Every structure is written in C-alpha cells, then in structure tokens.
Amino acid sequence: MTQKFRIENGGLINRDKKLSFKFNGKTYYGYEGDTLASALIANGVHLVGRSFKYHRPRGFFGAGVDEPYAIVQLYRNNETEPNIKATEQELFEGLEAKSVNCWPSVNFDIGAINNFLKIFLPAGFYYKTFMWPKSFWYRVYEPFIRKAAGLGVASTKHDKERYEHKYEYCDLLIAGSGPSGLASAYAAAKNGARVILAEDKPRFGGSLLTSDVNIGNQSGEDWANSIISELKEMPNVVVKNRSQVFGYYDHNMLVMSEKVSDHLPKTKKYHPKQRLWYIRAKEVLISSGSIERPLVFGNNDTPGVMLSSAAKEYLKVYGVLVGKNPLVFTNNDSGYETAIEFKKNGINPIILDSRVNPQSEIIDEAINLGIKIKFSHVVVAAQGYKKVSSADIAKISDDKKQLGTIENIKCDCICVSGFWTPTIHLASQSGNKTKFKEEIDAFVPGTSKQNETTLGAANGIFTLEETLKDSFMAGQDLSKKITNNDNKIPFPNVVEKKSSQHEKFWCVPLPKGKSYKRFLDFQNDVAVSDVEIALKEGYRSIEHVKRYTTLGMATDQGKTSNLNGLQLVSEIENKVVPAVGHTTFRPPYTPISIGAIVGREVGKHSKPTRKSPMHLWHEKNNAVFVDAGVWLRPRYYRQGSETLFEASKREAKNVRTNVGVCDVTTLGKIDIKGPDAAELLNRVYTNAWLKLPVGKARYGVMLREDGIVMDDGTTTRISENHYHMTTTTAQAANVLSHLEYYLQLVWPELNVNVVSTTEQWAGAAIAGPKSRKLLEKLFPNNDVSNEGLPFMGYMESDLFGVKARIFRISFSGELAYEVNVESDNGHFMWEKIIELGQEFQVQPYGTEALSTLRIEMGHVAGSELDGRTISYDTSLEGLISKKKDFIGKRSLNREAFTSSDRQKIVGVVPLDKKTSIPEGSHLVKDAKAPLPNKKLGHISASCWSVEHDNPFSLAILKNGKNMIGEKLFVMSPLKNKIIPVEIVSSHYVDPKGERVRS
Amino acid sequence: MLHIKCPHCGMRSQNEFSYGGDASIKRPELNKEISDEEWDNFVYNRKSLRGKHLELWQHLSGCRQWIKVERDTATHEIFNTYKADEEIF
Structure with a gap:
C-alpha cells in the first residue's frame, strides 16, 4: 500500500x-x-x-x-x-x-x-x-x-501498566506552548521564576508550527524551537510535552496528565505509562489557544468535511494532503491560509467565501497565486456517503436568507472555517465568569477568580504581535512579583499578514424541498432540527437543551459544537448569545484514563496493610486471614480439610473446654497521662471513673453527644496519673480524634495528654478454664490466683526477660487474660504461650471463633454498636451514672430513647435448632402477612453456639425487654428464607457471669 | 483540593485534614440545667451558611491539632486560620 x-x-x-x-x-x-x-x-x-x-x-x-x-x-x-x-x-x-x-x-x-x-x-x-x-x-x-x-x-x-502520581509546586504553570505560552514562559524563566510549561502535543510551538509568520528574523517554528531549547537548559524550568493540564481546581491546584509511554509500542522497564501531576502554582497562565469553529450546512458530517486548520496541519506538520481536489468554505481569512498551502504544493483549491467583498493581505496573496475564489458563495450540502464526492454550492443573498441556483461541483474534501473559538475551559473551571466578545462572536475569560491569566488566542487575541507583547509582559510582571527580579527581554520583530474581519455567518439555510441533516454536534449526532425540536417542546435553559438533545456532551464536551449550538438557540429565541449563556465546562478537558487517576493505589496497594507482630506465625500455621479495617487478622487456623464452620467450632469449643489464644493486637490502644486523666475518663465514659484504684481495669461505654453509643472497651489505671485505654479495632482512630477534640477545644483546662499506642503493644488473649494454669507457667514468679489477680485486675510482670502487662479481662466470657508486650517481643510471647500451653491443649483461635464466643455470651460488638443504638438497646444502661454528667447524657431523655417499647438486644434460637439464621434478616410477627410486612427487629449477629450445639443469634428487637419467650419469624428475602424462632435472653451462656470471676 | 495553612505547621494540602464543622458552636457546660432547645441547638441545629464560615478542621495526618479556619463556603476562599485557643476578633 x-x-x-x-x-x-x-x-x-x-x-x-x-x-x-x-x-x-x-x-x-x-x-x-x-x-x-x-x-x-x-x-x-x-x-x-x-x-x-x-x-x-x-x-x-x-x-x-x-x-x-x-x-x-x-x-x-x-x-x-x-x-x-x-x-x-x-x-x-x-x-x-x-x-x-x-x-x-x-x-x-x-x-x-x-x-x-x-x-x-x-x-x-x-x-x-x-x-x-x-x-x-x-x-x-x-x-x-x-x-x-x-x-x-x-x-x-487486569491492567499491568504502571501509573504514577506526582506532586509539584511552582511559581508559574503555563498551559500550552504556542506563541503566548513560549513568550510568557521565557520571560518568567529569565526572571528566575520556577516555571512548568506544559504542552499536550508531542511538538512544542502550537500555531507557530503551521502559520506563515516570522519572529526575530526566524520562521515561527524555528523561533519556537530556539526558545524551547533554551528553556530546557534552565534549571528553574520544567518543560513537558505530551502533557495536558486538564483540570483547574481550588486554590490554584491544577492536574496534568503526562502520557509518558502511550507513543511507544511498549512501556519501558521502570517507566510508567502515564503520570498524573498535581501542581500547586502561585500563578497560572492559560495559553491554550483556540479551536476552529465549523460552518453548518447539509450533510456536513460526511467524511472529507473537516476543519480548514486541520487540513493545514496535516499538510504542514505531516506532509499529508487531506484531498487532491479541495474545496475551502470560509467566513474569514483562515480558510485562505489553508488554500494557499494547498496551492504551494501544486493543488488547486476553490475557495467559497460567504462574505461579499472582503479585502486583506492574505486574500490578495491568494488572488495573486491564481486561486479560484467565489465570494458570496456557500456550500449547501456535501454529497457522497462514505466520502465527499461533490458539493452543492450556491450564491447566497447579502442577508444570508436566500440561496441562488444550486450548482454541483466535484471535490474530494471540504475544508471549513467558521472563525475561532477561544479554549476557555481552564479559565472557566477556575471559577472565572466568562464574557461574550462581540468582535469574535465567542466567549473569553472575564475577571480572574483565582490567580489565573489567559493569554493569546485563548483570550480572543488573534494577532501574533499583540499576543507576544501581552505574553512577554505577563510572564515578566507575574514573575517579578514572586522573584523580585526584573530582567527585561527585548521584544522581537514580528512579521505577519493582516487579516480582514470575519463574518457573523455560521449556518447555511436549507434549500426549498430539501431536508438535509445539518449537524451541530458531530460526536453526538445533534442536528439543527434536534435543537429546534427541543426549543419547540419548551426547553429554554441551555443546560436543559444540552441534556435533552445531548448537544455538547460526552468526551467531546462541545469543543467544536458549543458556539454554533448557542448561536442557533439565540437566533430561534431571538436573544443575544451572552443572554443564552454557555453550559458549564467541567474537568477533565479531555478523557483521562482511570488508571492515571488511581495511580499506584491498586490491588493490595489501594490501602496500607497492617499486620500484627505475630503475623508470620499465623501464616506458618495455616491461618486464613480476613480484612478487619486495614488489618489482616486470622479468621481461623485450618487443620487438614476443615471448612471455616468446622474450624471455628473446634477453636471456640477448645476455649470453652481447655484454653485458646487469640491475637488481639489490632485493638485500639490509647495511652492517657496527666493529673486530670481520671476526670477526662469520667466525662467521656457513661460510668464512674474517679475511684478506680491503681492496678484495676474497668469496662466503659462512651456516647456521642446525640446519645448514641460510640465505642466500648476497658481502661486500666497503670499508675496514679497513667491510664491505658482500649477501643474496638474499627473505632480506634475516631476515638483518639474524639478525645483530642474535647481536650483541645472543649476542656482545654484539663491537664491530660493522649497518644495512640496501638502499634506499640502486641496483645494476646488467653481464654478458657485452663488459662490460669497456663498463666502460672508463663509467669511463675507472680501470684496469678483469683486472689492475686482477680477479675478486672492488672499486673506488670516479666515474661522470661520481657516486660509484660497482664490484664484479667474477658471478651469470650471465660476465665481469661490479655497479655501485652512491646511489639518487637510479640512473636516471642506468642511462641511461649503456644509452647507452654501444649500440656493444656492450647489452640490459637481466629476472629470467627472469637465472634462465636462473644455472641453466645451476649457481649455486644460493632454489629450491635452500629451507630443507631443507645446503651439501653444493648443492655448497657446499668453503666449509666446518675450522679455525674458525661458526653451525650443530656440526649438520653429524648422521647424516642425513653419510650416503653424501645428496642433491646435479645437472643434468637430457631425452633428446629438446626437452621442457621442469616445476619441482617428481619424479625416479623407473621410470616404470611401482606407486604410490606412490619419489621420488629433485625438479626445483628449469628453463630453456631458451641455450648448448646445449635444456631444462636443476637437481635435488636422492638420492645425486646418484654418479648422473651415469644415465637416470631425470621425473614430473609435475600436468602429466600423464613425461619420460625423463639426469643430468648441475649446471655445464652453463663448468664450470671460466674466463669469470668472463677 | 484546598490549601490550608495550619497555624502550627504551615501550608498543607486538604488531604492531611479532616473537617469538623461549625467552630462557633459552644458545648454547654457540664452539669448545667439547660432547655431542650439549647441542647438541640448544640447537637443538631446548624446553619448552612453561604459565605464566610468559621469552622473546625483537625490536622489529622500532621500535628493532630484542631484548628479554626475562616472559609467562604461558596468560593472556598480561606481568609484566615487560627489555633484552637486563639482569640478571634
């Protein structure tokens, strides 16, 4: 070929x-x-x-x-x-x-x-x-x-490519490397400012690459190249091609997408495919140029109809002819420039100019070159299906309403120019309220909202000399403000041809009896007739017209169609274009890949992974992990071909009969110190804290100011003014912020310091009837008897040379202890527990068994403390002090919180003692009642009770207090299950709590 | 993304901070008898201002200090930032 x-x-x-x-x-x-x-x-x-x-x-x-x-x-x-x-x-x-x-x-x-x-x-x-x-x-x-x-x-x-994010700060960010971008970058760089110059194309220079101009006795292209090479050598300048500034956000933050490797067959090793730059700039210069506007005529979407500037670019940059028999249709001088380029390459174009008798240097040049020009002529319709083969042309009356006799002429492309539309997207995104400039029939940026200045064609200035003057000045002035340098740059001599005024004409009327589609929006197939229908049907706002017709939508965002659409609306509505207004420009200016937005934060890098110091041991011992927030926790330790269900049952049962050990490092830990620490706790928790002796732990519940339970946990008094607070894994960060809020803003007079120590301590829960025997082996020099270390007691000890803290607290409901050592010693502690626990049949247990144990014991956790429940609902009202005030107390007398049939936690057992109850199911009175069947409550947590060997669930049930013994139905439309159940106490095991004190 | 001047650390990006709501709200004193209305105003009722708003932010991934930020809710302009205990006139 x-x-x-x-x-x-x-x-x-x-x-x-x-x-x-x-x-x-x-x-x-x-x-x-x-x-x-x-x-x-x-x-x-x-x-x-x-x-x-x-x-x-x-x-x-x-x-x-x-x-x-x-x-x-x-x-x-x-x-x-x-x-x-x-x-x-x-x-x-x-x-x-x-x-x-x-x-x-x-x-x-x-x-x-x-x-x-x-x-x-x-x-x-x-x-x-x-x-x-x-x-x-x-x-x-x-x-x-x-x-x-x-x-x-x-x-x-899976996308195997790598995408990077980069954060950058600069004095001036310049978007676009056409004449205005180059001039301003050069002036600012010479003043010592830190400059980033971004160009979305591979080549720098913008319109200088295609226009016939002369700057400082060099061609436009040569001048651009010399400026760029000089800028590239300067240490204070970053010059980036293939990089598009696509979004202008708050506080002068702009985002730029750099296509690092898209132009290569394959991304090089250690290179990203694309890089997203987050740039915070002191000043932003928008030199994004302008886009040629189409003219609207019949079948103007036929392949071969294209912008005249594009035809010129294909010729001058790529050496390619878009056709050998071109027709140029224009309402301004730009079409002539394209025709002249054709002519210089031995092609004979025909120019149709809608204007009556325009005169300018460029037109004279075209005439002198012998190019055939027809004034007051228009293209009525393009002919040809898959490619333009001819054009119906006609003379048009001076008022642009009447067409003369239609004549068909052969051509293989139609280059159109309906003048230029400044690219104001970035300025508009910055919050700049744009204004309509009559002379160019287009919007230009108005008063700057952020630190942005728009230059050159983007600002509606289409002569090179004015553009360069403005841009040198802007670069110089803005950089001077920042660097205090004032290096004057000599202004180069500029030679360009003068143009004549364009004509306010954009749409060719339909000839009698013809119904050609005249397209406004080429990407979304929106024709003149569609906008007419929308207006006829009563859509007035340009935003509504946009959505109803899809004009200016999708990836194109109306780059070529916007103004013609507005012109049409303004003509039909008899309004001026500025009154119609334009639709909102939204970032990104052009589509960017999702990969670039996500960057390196994919897969396991989407969030940090937190592992306990005992993680390696768990891995070696067949732990199956589960995500707990950003932590990885063992869910169960698989033996042989066990399922999750079998393993968790075995592990939980071993806790009830022998002793188990669970990694509880992930619990939030907050170190609290200061003379007012007790007072802080007393205000934060619902129960009393002022009299907690040193060496004792206490369970506490904290509320939000609206009375809802926020978190629970135990806090231990380590010494006179020193406490160790634990939180749930999920709420650890929130609780710390909560304490800081009150200490810094509400009660700054309290002399207390709080700091997270979650990662400083490794924790192991040792639970089960044989846990004390194991503890005796671990701490042979301590008295860990029921008297020496009673329930909710605390002692500091030595684990074979390692400093340890022992808390006698229990989540499983069994006799249990939690041992904490400094994180570095966590693995040592764990191995010692496993080693010395062999004779007591110790087994590690994961979160699944942990849940089973707490559920059948009726201990609440995150699924009950779900941001909707109060202390009463979770049977924690006994911990509410009547004597003191605390965070959220005043909310507890709200009507809904005190109603006699308030929801409360209950236990739920299926009547057949076999069917497992799906979590999240609803409790209803009558399974056959018509929908919507009234919900009485919901199942918050389910397990297989190892104590009773049947399913057991916890539920939050309306009037739960008086429902014990009632028969209800559990409904799960998701699982398509209806299960008859009995409501029982939430304390399914050891309701008197004797084991923990044994 | 906003650029917020932490009075302790300097200019930092918004993603280091978390938002904390209206800074003009004062928590009623502990143990003080107050009406339901006063309590509701403290817990629930907030103005949704358009314009200048004094609000709390916590420099979460920085010094962890709660600070006060005077920001225009319509334009995001930040006029000033203050330490938690700084007097504002």
Missing part, C-alpha cells in the same frame, strides 16, 4: 523511519512523527467509524484534541484501550487500531439503518421512545441501547 496522499517533501515527520501499523486488520505504512490519523489520511483512508446515534460514516474532522469523530479502539502490547482519538495517538511500529460503534464492520454497518429511521430518533428519543410499555425496559430497550451505545470496549483484564 503506498502513501498516495503524502507529498514528496515537507512536514515535521521523520521520513527515514517507516512504520507499519494495522487498521481494521489491514496493514499500512506511515512515518515516525505521524499520528494514526495523519498516517491513515496519507493512505487515503477517511472512513474510520460510525456515528453514535445514526451510525453515519465518520471520518476525520480535526487534527488534535478537537477531533469529535475519529475515536478508535487501540491495541498495544496485548492490551486494549477504548476512546483513543486517532488524531492524538502517535504512530508506533506495530500499532493496531479498530473502528468502534459499528457492527459487523465499518464498511457495512447494520446500525446504519438508524440513519433511515432517523425521523423516529429525534431529540430526546431516549426519553420518549423507550418509555412504553414499562415492562419492555429490561427485556428489550435496555439491552438494545447497551448494545448500540458506547464508543469502544473497556478491557476486562
């Missing part, structure tokens, strides 16, 4: 390096420096996709970020990626791409039948068509829409 649309010489591509690539399975060749789009056009390929709604053939419309059509599915290094603009994707050896939104192929697309059904797919068709009958939605409409919609397929494979 030859590149028959590639000119002999010229362009910025590397003709020494030929690259092969595949598009829709067919092999083509291009050159290094091409984009996929320029390489395809060089090969004469113009059909790249099908449109979103009508499946009309789609070609290329732009040459970069403005491209609404040419979105392809890319295959690179065994990965696939949707939503890639062919105009932005750089060519690499072996690149593969496919068309999207067409089936079975782009040439023969079955969905194109929508094109002939288009009268049935008007504006708002989703809302209208698929509404009736309702039952059709799931079965018919949704599958149909899902199949039809979308621009590509997301990969379902």
Whole structure:
C-alpha cells in the first residue's frame, strides 16, 4: 500500500523511519512523527467509524484534541484501550487500531439503518421512545441501547501498566506552548521564576508550527524551537510535552496528565505509562489557544468535511494532503491560509467565501497565486456517503436568507472555517465568569477568580504581535512579583499578514424541498432540527437543551459544537448569545484514563496493610486471614480439610473446654497521662471513673453527644496519673480524634495528654478454664490466683526477660487474660504461650471463633454498636451514672430513647435448632402477612453456639425487654428464607457471669 | 483540593485534614440545667451558611491539632486560620 496522499517533501515527520501499523486488520505504512490519523489520511483512508446515534460514516474532522469523530479502539502490547482519538495517538511500529460503534464492520454497518429511521430518533428519543410499555425496559430497550451505545470496549483484564502520581509546586504553570505560552514562559524563566510549561502535543510551538509568520528574523517554528531549547537548559524550568493540564481546581491546584509511554509500542522497564501531576502554582497562565469553529450546512458530517486548520496541519506538520481536489468554505481569512498551502504544493483549491467583498493581505496573496475564489458563495450540502464526492454550492443573498441556483461541483474534501473559538475551559473551571466578545462572536475569560491569566488566542487575541507583547509582559510582571527580579527581554520583530474581519455567518439555510441533516454536534449526532425540536417542546435553559438533545456532551464536551449550538438557540429565541449563556465546562478537558487517576493505589496497594507482630506465625500455621479495617487478622487456623464452620467450632469449643489464644493486637490502644486523666475518663465514659484504684481495669461505654453509643472497651489505671485505654479495632482512630477534640477545644483546662499506642503493644488473649494454669507457667514468679489477680485486675510482670502487662479481662466470657508486650517481643510471647500451653491443649483461635464466643455470651460488638443504638438497646444502661454528667447524657431523655417499647438486644434460637439464621434478616410477627410486612427487629449477629450445639443469634428487637419467650419469624428475602424462632435472653451462656470471676 | 495553612505547621494540602464543622458552636457546660432547645441547638441545629464560615478542621495526618479556619463556603476562599485557643476578633 503506498502513501498516495503524502507529498514528496515537507512536514515535521521523520521520513527515514517507516512504520507499519494495522487498521481494521489491514496493514499500512506511515512515518515516525505521524499520528494514526495523519498516517491513515496519507493512505487515503477517511472512513474510520460510525456515528453514535445514526451510525453515519465518520471520518476525520480535526487534527488534535478537537477531533469529535475519529475515536478508535487501540491495541498495544496485548492490551486494549477504548476512546483513543486517532488524531492524538502517535504512530508506533506495530500499532493496531479498530473502528468502534459499528457492527459487523465499518464498511457495512447494520446500525446504519438508524440513519433511515432517523425521523423516529429525534431529540430526546431516549426519553420518549423507550418509555412504553414499562415492562419492555429490561427485556428489550435496555439491552438494545447497551448494545448500540458506547464508543469502544473497556478491557476486562487486569491492567499491568504502571501509573504514577506526582506532586509539584511552582511559581508559574503555563498551559500550552504556542506563541503566548513560549513568550510568557521565557520571560518568567529569565526572571528566575520556577516555571512548568506544559504542552499536550508531542511538538512544542502550537500555531507557530503551521502559520506563515516570522519572529526575530526566524520562521515561527524555528523561533519556537530556539526558545524551547533554551528553556530546557534552565534549571528553574520544567518543560513537558505530551502533557495536558486538564483540570483547574481550588486554590490554584491544577492536574496534568503526562502520557509518558502511550507513543511507544511498549512501556519501558521502570517507566510508567502515564503520570498524573498535581501542581500547586502561585500563578497560572492559560495559553491554550483556540479551536476552529465549523460552518453548518447539509450533510456536513460526511467524511472529507473537516476543519480548514486541520487540513493545514496535516499538510504542514505531516506532509499529508487531506484531498487532491479541495474545496475551502470560509467566513474569514483562515480558510485562505489553508488554500494557499494547498496551492504551494501544486493543488488547486476553490475557495467559497460567504462574505461579499472582503479585502486583506492574505486574500490578495491568494488572488495573486491564481486561486479560484467565489465570494458570496456557500456550500449547501456535501454529497457522497462514505466520502465527499461533490458539493452543492450556491450564491447566497447579502442577508444570508436566500440561496441562488444550486450548482454541483466535484471535490474530494471540504475544508471549513467558521472563525475561532477561544479554549476557555481552564479559565472557566477556575471559577472565572466568562464574557461574550462581540468582535469574535465567542466567549473569553472575564475577571480572574483565582490567580489565573489567559493569554493569546485563548483570550480572543488573534494577532501574533499583540499576543507576544501581552505574553512577554505577563510572564515578566507575574514573575517579578514572586522573584523580585526584573530582567527585561527585548521584544522581537514580528512579521505577519493582516487579516480582514470575519463574518457573523455560521449556518447555511436549507434549500426549498430539501431536508438535509445539518449537524451541530458531530460526536453526538445533534442536528439543527434536534435543537429546534427541543426549543419547540419548551426547553429554554441551555443546560436543559444540552441534556435533552445531548448537544455538547460526552468526551467531546462541545469543543467544536458549543458556539454554533448557542448561536442557533439565540437566533430561534431571538436573544443575544451572552443572554443564552454557555453550559458549564467541567474537568477533565479531555478523557483521562482511570488508571492515571488511581495511580499506584491498586490491588493490595489501594490501602496500607497492617499486620500484627505475630503475623508470620499465623501464616506458618495455616491461618486464613480476613480484612478487619486495614488489618489482616486470622479468621481461623485450618487443620487438614476443615471448612471455616468446622474450624471455628473446634477453636471456640477448645476455649470453652481447655484454653485458646487469640491475637488481639489490632485493638485500639490509647495511652492517657496527666493529673486530670481520671476526670477526662469520667466525662467521656457513661460510668464512674474517679475511684478506680491503681492496678484495676474497668469496662466503659462512651456516647456521642446525640446519645448514641460510640465505642466500648476497658481502661486500666497503670499508675496514679497513667491510664491505658482500649477501643474496638474499627473505632480506634475516631476515638483518639474524639478525645483530642474535647481536650483541645472543649476542656482545654484539663491537664491530660493522649497518644495512640496501638502499634506499640502486641496483645494476646488467653481464654478458657485452663488459662490460669497456663498463666502460672508463663509467669511463675507472680501470684496469678483469683486472689492475686482477680477479675478486672492488672499486673506488670516479666515474661522470661520481657516486660509484660497482664490484664484479667474477658471478651469470650471465660476465665481469661490479655497479655501485652512491646511489639518487637510479640512473636516471642506468642511462641511461649503456644509452647507452654501444649500440656493444656492450647489452640490459637481466629476472629470467627472469637465472634462465636462473644455472641453466645451476649457481649455486644460493632454489629450491635452500629451507630443507631443507645446503651439501653444493648443492655448497657446499668453503666449509666446518675450522679455525674458525661458526653451525650443530656440526649438520653429524648422521647424516642425513653419510650416503653424501645428496642433491646435479645437472643434468637430457631425452633428446629438446626437452621442457621442469616445476619441482617428481619424479625416479623407473621410470616404470611401482606407486604410490606412490619419489621420488629433485625438479626445483628449469628453463630453456631458451641455450648448448646445449635444456631444462636443476637437481635435488636422492638420492645425486646418484654418479648422473651415469644415465637416470631425470621425473614430473609435475600436468602429466600423464613425461619420460625423463639426469643430468648441475649446471655445464652453463663448468664450470671460466674466463669469470668472463677 | 484546598490549601490550608495550619497555624502550627504551615501550608498543607486538604488531604492531611479532616473537617469538623461549625467552630462557633459552644458545648454547654457540664452539669448545667439547660432547655431542650439549647441542647438541640448544640447537637443538631446548624446553619448552612453561604459565605464566610468559621469552622473546625483537625490536622489529622500532621500535628493532630484542631484548628479554626475562616472559609467562604461558596468560593472556598480561606481568609484566615487560627489555633484552637486563639482569640478571634
């Protein structure tokens, strides 16, 4: 296949390096420096996709970020990626791409039948068509829409690429490296400011690469190159290509996506694919340029109709002709520049200018070159289905309402120019209220809201000299404020051709008897008629019109369509454009990959993993782990082919009959010191704390100010002014913040310090009737008898040379102790317990057995203290002091909290003593009652009681206090279960609590 | 992302902080008889201001101090930040 649309010489591509690539399975060749789009056009390929709604053939419309059509599915290094603009994707050896939104192929697309059904797919068709009958939605409409919609397929494979995040600070961030970006960056850099200059294309220079200008006796391109090379050498400057600043957020934070490896066949080792920069800038210069505006005429979406600036870029940057028989349709001088470039390369374009008799240097040049120009002429409609083959043209009256005789002329492309739209997205995102500038028929940034300044074409300034002057000045002034340097840069001599005024004309009227589709939004298939319908149906706000018609939506965000849409609305509504207003610009400016947003925080790196000092032992002993917040905890220790159920039953039973050991390192621990520590505890907990003796632990419950239980745990008085508080694993961080809040803001007079010591102590719970015997072996020099270390007692000891704290506290309901040692000694402690416990049949137990033990004992945990329950509900009201005030006490007399049938914790046993009860199930009086069946309560936790050898659950039940002995039903619509149950006491084992004191 | 000046540590990104609500709310004194209405105003009732708002933030991943931030809720402009015990005029 030859590149028959590639000119002999010229362009910025590397003709020494030929690259092969595949598009829709067919092999083509291009050159290094091409984009996929320029390489395809060089090969004469113009059909790249099908449109979103009508499946009309789609070609290329732009040459970069403005491209609404040419979105392809890319295959690179065994990965696939949707939503890639062919105009932005750089060519690499072996690149593969496919068309999207067409089936079975782009040439023969079955969905194109929508094109002939288009009268049935008007504006708002989703809302209208698929509404009736309702039952059709799931079965018919949704599958149909899902199949039809979308621009590509997301990969379902794990993305093996690496994405980085980078945080950066600078004095000036400059977005865009066109003339204004280069000039301002240069001036600021010379003043010593720390500058980041970002360019989203691979080449720096922006419009300088394609315009016929001269700066300081150099061509625009040469000037750009010399500035860039100088900037790259400066230590205070970061120059980044392939990097798009896509979002402007609060406090001058901008986010930039750097495509590090997307232009390579494969990401290099140790390199990321993309890098996301979070940049906090003191000043932001927006030099994002402008995008050419289309002209609207019949079938203006036919492949071969494209922006005249794009045609010029393909020619000047890539050495590619978009056609050999071009028609240029314009309302300003930009179209002439494109025509002149064609002419210089031996092609004879025809210019249709809607203006009556414009005069300028550029027009004179075109005339002198012998280019055929027809003034007061317009394209009425493009002809050709998969590619433009001719154009219907006509003379247009001076008032732009009447068309003359229609004439058909042959052409293979139509280059359109409807003047320029400043790219104001970043300014708008910063909060800048944009203003309408009549002279250019477009919005420009208004008063700056953050520290942003918009320059050059983005600010509606289209002459090079003015742009450079403003930009040198802005770079100099803004940097001077920061660095206090004042290095004046000599202003270079600028040569550019003068242009004439553009015409406020953008839409060609329909000829009599013709109903051509005239498209406004090329990506979303929104035509003039759709907006007309929306307005007829009463949509007035531009935001509503946008949503009803999909104008300016999706990945394109109206880059080429916005202003023409607004012009149409303003014409029909008889309002001026600024009164219509524009829709909100939202970041990102162009789509960025999810991978870049996520960065390195994927899989197990999505959050830190916390492991106890005994983790290795657990691993070696077949522990199966479970996530507990960010902690990994052993759920059970598998023996042989045991299931979770079997293992947890064995472990729990061993605690009840012998002794078990559980890793409780994850419990939150807070060290509290200071003369007012007791007073703080007394205010934080519901029960009394002032008289707790040294060497004693106490169980406490803390509330939020609204009376709801926040957390529970034991706190031990280590010495006179020193306490050790434990919290639940889940609430550890919140409780610390809670204490800090009261100490710093509410009661700063309390002389207390709190600090988290969760990670400083390793903890082991030793529980079971034989636990004391084991403790005697562990601490042979201490008196750990019931008298020496009574229930809720505390002692400090020595575990074979290691400092240890022993707490006689119990979560399992058995005689139990918790031993804490400094974390580094955790593994030693654990091995000693296992070693010395052999004779007492010690077994480690995991969280599943731990739950079983606490559930059948009726001890509450997170599933009962769920942010909705008060002390009464969880039978902790006995711990509420009547004598003192504490956090949340005043809320407890709320009407709902004191009602006589208030919910309360109960036990639940299935009548058949066999069926396990799913957690989260509802309790109801009558299983057969009509829906909605009144819920009396819910199952908060379930286990298999090892004491009674039958299922047992805890529930929070309305009027639970008076429900003991009642027969109810448990309903789980999720599991489709109805289980008859009996309500019993929540203390299913040892209701008098004798074991813990034994 | 906001850029907040911690009065103890300096300018830091928002993700080091956690939000703590209206800083003008005073907790009623302990053991003091107060009406239901006063208590409700303390626990529940908050103004949803548009404009200048004095609010609490905790420098959670920094010095762990609770600080006061004067911020415009509509524009996110931060006018000033204060230590917990600093007098504000």
